[in-house]
Amino acid sequence: MQAEIIAIGSELTTGAKLDTNSQWLSRELSAIGIPVRYHVTMADDLEAMTAAFRTSVDRSELVLITGGIGPTLDDLTRQAVAGLADVELVQHEPSLEIIKSMFALRKRDMPERNAIQAMFPQGSEPIPNPRGSAPGISMQVQQTGGDAFCRVIVMPGVPSEMKRMFQQEVLPGLSGSGRVIRHARINCFGVGESAAEEMLGELTARDRDPEVGITVHEATITMRITAHGDSEAECHGKIAEAGQTVREKLGEFVFGVEDEELEHIVVRLLCERGLTLATAESGTGGLLAHRLTDVAGFEGCYLGGVVVPTDAAKRELLDVDDDLLKQAGSISAEAAAAMAGGCHRQFGTDFVLAITECPWFDPDDSTGETPTVYAALVGDGIAESASHAMVGDPAIAKSRAAKMALNLLRLKLLAMD
């Protein structure tokens, strides 16, 4: 069974509002093993809707439609479904009574326009809506040039009404395929997207089961593993096996799973070992501290930090030598080490991470020098460093620099075991 999801509303196609219903429904369908191939969003336009519904009905076995069943003049989804099936709209007396009684409960007369919400395409069935005045619509629609049918389900566009209706009224009737789909994610840092794919070899081949896809977000590379099976256990088995292979091939580039970011891992590793950390930031301007303090339980290891974006602050707060800043430059491995050293004297923690300014990549710069950001890790008897050439998207430069510093500490902590 293939499904697709259609969202109706001019406020969506103009960009005034963001459709989140389709994502939510995709997850629900995916969880019971029904793959979603398309999302379609369209304006409240009867002709366009009728044509697009036909395209969807002919290529899918299940079409979920949200929106356009309110009482106002621009709500045209029920008319489009009737047009699609080439039937009339007929009044459904019990639905009309329910709608009238909802208004009575609020001590108001039903506005005449709301009667349209009790009109249904002939041959369809109303889906009760415990949270609002618009019942949904369920209908079997014949595919073009065949005996096959597509099931069309129309639900309200209001997310809370739609979700309730889907979970209570629609989901129990979807058998799914009997097939189960499960997803898992493995997160890596320090390797590029295409290099990761090369290392994974045929694991990322198309049409493999489980399928392994690669996505990148702010320099974190994520392997998405998707397994199909007859049971959850079968999917989990496949995911475990593929995950094992990913870990073997990518080694210490792998740092976490699912929503885990580097700061979660670093806080966990530090807390487990009873070790403490402070930070000194220039270019990341507090981003590293902010990420660390966003991790639950950070107080067990992260004591605090300084933000020293100016040379004056580096001198005054961290005692960084003025000559060093002049000679090596404030964007240098030496400056990073001096910042970390100064912060280490202040906080007395087991570790200090420091990050220099993040220079911007200027495509017009003809000096041939690649702007580079430096990080330093300092502790008793420990002085390590990392650097990264700042080419690529400047919007993620700070995030990448913070991650580089966290990864330096992560690798050190793992190497200490």
Place this chain on the structure above:
Amino acid sequence: MQAEIIAIGSELTTGAKLDTNSQWLSRELSAIGIPVRYHVTMADDLEAMTAAFRTSVDRSELVLITGGIGPTLDDLTRQAVAGLADVELVQHEPSLEIIKSMFALRKRDMPERNAIQAMFPQGSEPIPNPRGSAPGISMQVQQTGGDAFCRVIVMPGVPSEMKRMFQQEVLPGLSGSGRVIRHARINCFGVGESAAEEMLGELTARDRDPEVGITVHEATITMRITAHGDSEAECHGKIAEAGQTVREKLGEFVFGVEDEELEHIVVRLLCERGLTLATAESGTGGLLAHRLTDVAGFEGCYLGGVVVPTDAAKRELLDVDDDLLKQAGSISAEAAAAMAGGCHRQFGTDFVLAITECPWFDPDDSTGETPTVYAALVGDGIAESASHAMVGDPAIAKSRAAKMALNLLRLKLLAMD
């Protein structure tokens, strides 16, 4: 001219990721008077993509496609566009050189897979990508059974790359409908959404021109003004008039326009007056410093800060008195003032902003006390404070606390004039 937008990616149809590109592009097209009738989202499936591209090309004059032009095996958009136009992929030598040179800048060899990003459907044109390795694709594709053509534009799925490419390379070549739509935004802080609506009166009535809508994002209230007209001048006139009314009614709650946030205003006001600032943060953990250092030119006024999430750090870095932390508590107006005072002695800036911990609202707490976050503003002869009861969404608590501190300084600077 009718446009539609297609987003490619299995991570979108499975619901793993939310497509925000289509909304952003819709807004951009709407601003130049090009209506968008459809959004389509589909998995990385060559056959499905080619078929869906054909449907779109035949019903629209402009099709914008995002995603699926990365270097990995599941990136199939270029192949689908070639299939749509029934042409081969051919190598574009200058693009290959650019991609190679981007890797050379990072001192890495180009993985062989990346060469695919220099392959283009015959007859198409590459669109330069200053932020990433994947150039876009621009191609005229003939509609079925006619002489008419549809312009197909393919851009990367990474939002920052896509936006830059659209604004710099695509937008200048698009001409709109003649009818002009313009938007403007006015940003406020310190007033609630419904209170702002009440203050604005009939200005927010539906079907008014210009239309004024209210949205809220992390405690910033934004009035979106949308004007329709035959010319840009007509729209700007309508927007100026409505904007004037908003400013009269909301007074000093209004702090900026468009993308301006409180930190932009504070940096500008400080720099204009030649005044300096440092920060001391507990609960916001560096977020305030991070936001300030994200403003271009912050070096002219923001010298740096400390992140002191633990009481130990407050004592050691800022000399905050232990008895004060015990008696008044570390979440108190007194603690905020003491943090600010300690930071003021360290940095010697004209102003210091300090923020205490952000306590979480616990619905099961029966003490009846509302958890509150405190901010202090200290300078020579200046000692002001603000506090906020943490009852809303905990996910925005830190952001709201940072804004409260910035707003305290903004109002002080305005009052000094």
